[in-house]
Amino acid sequence: MALALQSFATVKDASAALKAAGTRYLGGGTLVLRAANEGDVSVSGLVRSTDPALSVITVSGGTIRIGASVTMAAIARHPELGQLAKAARAVGGPAIRNMATVGGNLFAPSPYGDFAVALLALDAMVSTNDGEMPMEAFLAKRGGSRAIVTSVSFTRPAQGSFRFVKVSRVKPKGVSVLSIAAILEQAGDGTISSARIALGCMADRPMRAKTAEKALLGRTLDADGIASALAAAGDGTAPITDPIASAWYRAQVLPVHLGRLLLS
Amino acid sequence: MAKVPVQFTLNGSEKAEFVESGTTLLNALRDKIGDTSPKGGCHQGTCGACSVIVDGELRLSCLTLAETCNGAAITTTSGLAEGGVLHPLQRAFLDAFATQCGFCTPGMLMAAKVLLDHTPDPSRDDVVEALSGNICRCTGYEPIIQAVLTAARANSQNAA
Ligand SMILES: Cc1cc2nc3c(=O)[nH]c(=O)nc-3n(C[C@H](O)[C@H](O)[C@H](O)COP(=O)(O)OP(=O)(O)OC[C@H]3O[C@@H](n4cnc5c(N)ncnc54)[C@H](O)[C@@H]3O)c2cc1C
Ligand code: FES
Ligand code: FES
Numbered sequence: 001m002a003l004a005l006q007s008f009a010t011v012k013d014a015s016a017a018l019k020a021a022g023t024r025y026l027g028g029g030t031l032v033l034r035a036a037n038e039g040d041v042s043v044s045g046l047v048r049s050t051d052p053a054l055s056v057i058t059v060s061g062g063t064i065r066i067g068a069s070v071t072m073a074a075i076a077r078h079p080e081l082g083q084l085a086k087a088a089r090a091v092g093g094p095a096i097r098n099m100a101t102v103g104g105n106l107f108a109p110s111p112y113g114d115f116a117v118a119l120l121a122l123d124a125m126v127s128t129n130d131g132e133m134p135m136e137a138f139l140a141k142r143g144g145s146r147a148i149v150t151s152v153s154f155t156r157p158a159q160g161s162f163r164f165v166k167v168s169r170v171k172p173k174g175v176s177v178l179s180i181a182a183i184l185e186q187a188g189d190g191t192i193s194s195a196r197i198a199l200g201c202m203a204d205r206p207m208r209a210k211t212a213e214k215a216l217l218g219r220t221l222d223a224d225g226i227a228s229a230l231a232a233a234g235d236g237t238a239p240i241t242d243p244i245a246s247a248w249y250r251a252q253v254l255p256v257h258l259g260r261l262l263l264s
Numbered sequence: 265m266a267k268v269p270v271q272f273t274l275n276g277s278e279k280a281e282f283v284e285s286g287t288t289l290l291n292a293l294r295d296k297i298g299d300t301s302p303k304g305g306c307h308q309g310t311c312g313a314c315s316v317i318v319d320g321e322l323r324l325s326c327l328t329l330a331e332t333c334n335g336a337a338i339t340t341t342s343g344l345a346e347g348g349v350l351h352p353l354q355r356a357f358l359d360a361f362a363t364q365c366g367f368c369t370p371g372m373l374m375a376a377k378v379l380l381d382h383t384p385d386p387s388r389d390d391v392v393e394a395l396s397g398n399i400c401r402c403t404g405y406e407p408i409i410q411a412v413l414t415a416a417r418a419n420s421q422n423a424a
Binding site: 003004005007026028029030033034036037038046048073092093094095096098099172173 | 266285286288307308309312315321322323324326327328329331332375378392393394396397398
């Protein structure tokens with residue numbers, strides 16, 4: 001079924017049009033048009049904003065802001081976002097990355113949302129036409145949100161502090177068994193002074209591994225130091241089951257992949 | 265359903281059509297304009313058979329709305345041969361038996377063309393990565409990978 005599209009120069013006008021029943025915001029369309037092609041009739045109209053500000057990446061001082069319409073391909077090739085390139089390249093094949101936006105990835109249900117996992121570890125702020133909120137709060141209520149995401153912003157991670165892995169069966173572009181992003185900071189003596197770990201596919205949306213994060217504090221990055229964090233990695237998780245992996249399998253392999261990521 | 269005007273350049277020629285709002289680029293190309301080189305395989309973004317090049321970037325025409333391509337330059341497999349002479353990629357696909365039923369071939373050619381446009385001398389890994397969004401049910405991929413590498417070598421020899 002064809003879906004009438006309305007394009008607006010401003011987010012404000014797009015937001016007003018989005019209030020109509022049956023309308024959905026169009027990012028890159030890789031999920032929303034896929035659903036329409038599959039026969040999802042819950043959506044009858046699409047709305048988008050063509051405001052060029054939505055496609056801008058700004059790096060100023062230590063802060064990085066990525067417009068909601070910026071694609072994974074644009075992030076992967078940006079000279080100052082090298083640390084994030086791995087997470088952006090984890091999303092689909094080349095054509096998908098040319099279309100998939102950051103804004104859309106925030107709404108992608110598991111097993112998708114690999115870049116959102118990175119943004120959660122980065123403690124990003126999500127800006128919408130309704131105001132700004134931390135990633136975690138945004139993810140918690142994303143289903144009911146009618147707001148338009150305009151950008152995400154975060155503090156540039158210290159060199160070498162950001163780690164990311166996407167575990168998949170089909171290389172190079174299979175969907176995730178799970179994905180993990182971590183930001184680790186170490187004190188002068190090598191002990192971990194701060195840790196943020198985000199997991200993909202371990203719930204219906206990206207989540208923090210808070211018990212594992214706490215278990216790392218004051219410890220060293222070696223097999224003994226991370227043992228209690230690995231034991232706690234599954235705390236609070238409710239992994240998804242899909243054709244790629246069962247919840248049981250995901251729970252079994254999470255500590256293995258987290259361990260490899262921490263010791264890499 | 266409201267009709268909207270869509271104008272773009274297709275393989276170097278200006279096209280102007282009215283399409284129903286919400287029409288995919290794949291349907292506009294095939295049903296309205298009559299360029300049937302992009303194939304509809306899955307309509308889910310998974311197979312890559314519908315891949316076309318929009319303003320230099322590989323895109324899935326089944327997940328792209330025609331009306332978002334206003335003013336764009338679009339290349340499809342129909343535009344590869346020039347003056348009746350096959351593009352080096354098409355020649356290499358034929359020579360290497362990289363096409364069997366041929367359903368995936370237009371999408372493969374588009375993905376390979378974008379790769380060679382940006383990376384004239386790709387490694388095998390570059391080729392695998394570039395074709396990773398395209399599914400082939402027949403060839404086992406190896407002949408396709410070899411064909412792209414052969415076309416790249418032919419190109420670099422021509423350039424030398
Ligand atoms: C073959 C295939 C492979 C894929 N592989 C991966 C993968 O490996 N990893 C992965 O993470 N994802 C993957 N995806 C899913 C998807 O491509 C990405 O998650 C992408 O980032 C979604 O972005 P989009 O702009 O295309 O979203 P859209 O389809 O445009 O939108 C998705 C949802 O988000 C809403 N939305 C979009 N932008 C905004 C905004 N600015 N404000 C408010 N709401 C908004 C839409 O209304 C819709 O509900 C894949 C998809 C396909 C088809
Ligand atoms: S038909 Fe577009 S990806 Fe399969
Ligand atoms: S040649 Fe038949 S699908 Fe590739």
